[in-house]
Amino acid sequence: MFFNRSYLKSILPALAATTTLVALPVASLAVKTTTIKSIDGAHSKSAHTKKAIKSKTPHTSDPAVHRDKEDSFSAKERGFPLDPHASMPHTIMVPGAVLYQQAWALVKDSYFDLKFGGQDWSSWQHRFDNKLASPQEAHKAIREMFEGLKPYQPRLIEKAEVEKLQKTVTEPRIQSRTNLANGVSYLKIDTYESGSIFNEFKVTLDKLGKAEALILDLRGCRGGSMGSTLNIADSLLDSGIIVSTVYADGYKKSIRATGGTISKLPMVVLIDSGTQNEAELLASSLHENRRATLIGAPTKGVLTLVRTTQPLGDGSVVSIPIARWLTASDGSIEESGVIPDTEIIPTPSDLQSGKGLWWKNGGTIEDLRKTKDMQLKAAIDYLHKQR
Numbered sequence: 001m002f003f004n005r006s007y008l009k010s011i012l013p014a015l016a017a018t019t020t021l022v023a024l025p026v027a028s029l030a031v032k033t034t035t036i037k038s039i040d041g042a043h044s045k046s047a048h049t050k051k052a053i054k055s056k057t058p059h060t061s062d063p064a065v066h067r068d069k070e071d072s073f074s075a076k077e078r079g080f081p082l083d084p085h086a087s088m089p090h091t092i093m094v095p096g097a098v099l100y101q102q103a104w105a106l107v108k109d110s111y112f113d114l115k116f117g118g119q120d121w122s123s124w125q126h127r128f129d130n131k132l133a134s135p136q137e138a139h140k141a142i143r144e145m146f147e148g149l150k151p152y153q154p155r156l157i158e159k160a161e162v163e164k165l166q167k168t169v170t171e172p173r174i175q176s177r178t179n180l181a182n183g184v185s186y187l188k189i190d191t192y193e194s195g196s197i198f199n200e201f202k203v204t205l206d207k208l209g210k211a212e213a214l215i216l217d218l219r220g221c222r223g224g225s226m227g228s229t230l231n232i233a234d235s236l237l238d239s240g241i242i243v244s245t246v247y248a249d250g251y252k253k254s255i256r257a258t259g260g261t262i263s264k265l266p267m268v269v270l271i272d273s274g275t276q277n278e279a280e281l282l283a284s285s286l287h288e289n290r291r292a293t294l295i296g297a298p299t300k301g302v303l304t305l306v307r308t309t310q311p312l313g314d315g316s317v318v319s320i321p322i323a324r325w326l327t328a329s330d331g332s333i334e335e336s337g338v339i340p341d342t343e344i345i346p347t348p349s350d351l352q353s354g355k356g357l358w359w360k361n362g363g364t365i366e367d368l369r370k371t372k373d374m375q376l377k378a379a380i381d382y383l384h385k386q387r
Helices: 005-016 063-070 096-110 135-147 159-166 197-207 226-236 278-288 348-352 365-370 374-385
Strands: 155-157 173-181 184-191 213-217 241-246 252-256 267-271 293-296 305-311 317-326
Touching: 096 135, 096 317, 135 155, 173 197, 173 365, 173 374, 184 197, 184 374, 197 226, 213 374, 226 241, 226 278, 241 278, 267 278, 267 374, 278 293, 293 374
Parallel strands: 184 213, 213 267, 267 293
Antiparallel strands: 155 317, 173 184, 241 252, 241 317, 305 317
């Protein structure tokens, strides 16, 4: 079984705990009631994401019911910075049957779907009794057990894969260009697998100087750290809900902007099918709060889950969905993705003539003023017309 590298890297710091996941708050995101004005007059909150999740169970008013789950968000959702020197969980030789029972119990206690995909979860508890002598046999049985829980499938991650990824750290990449065109500045986030991306974002934004408008390019960005997503959105919003989480019983918790805005520039966010995961949530949050106009192509529509990550006795890791992320307007980006206000999809002829993504044609950030990138040019034209 293969896993997205950014997902695997993001959970590594949680593995330093020997028993349970380290739990830290995302950020002290509070409530502010300032009205946000649209830069283009009107946006439809519901038209740009899939329909909101409708739960048959009313939202419970008792947050204590979910406090333990919320405190065990995985490193990815908490946005922990990747520490390549973090120690692995202490491991010993554990019988395969014990590993299997650990995994079964963790899913039983934490899994998002209370109906377990329509199956009797207790039927799996003793299905492999006296058949799992080794960890390898246990891992095979655990994966078979998890297979029936699609689409909200738990994941088993081998210790060797985690150790391998500890040796490789992908640093965040931000490219920017001051005064790209008549006061419009440009900032592109390539990736934010590392928790340090927010600091780099703030520094880069400050260097843009006296810009009159901003283009935030999330095309090709596959996300990485949910904590960074929350911080970046919070720095660009005066108020409003950034994202929410919803549990299987309907309990919903919303994370709101604090009003600590560092930029109020008119803004366009560029998106395309390469915009995935947390980058999709960032784009939708800025749009649904009427902070930015979206230009480009529909995003990927990746399943967005809140997970708790727990180590087993042999150093392998079980990642369990415990909730779903919702957009600011309680929408879901699954499958349909985030839809731009202005959809511009280059034709094969456009691509041949160099009108696609500027970096795909050997372009550099220094030559960006000469670009033929039709989505980027549309963003520049839009911002000029808003003045």
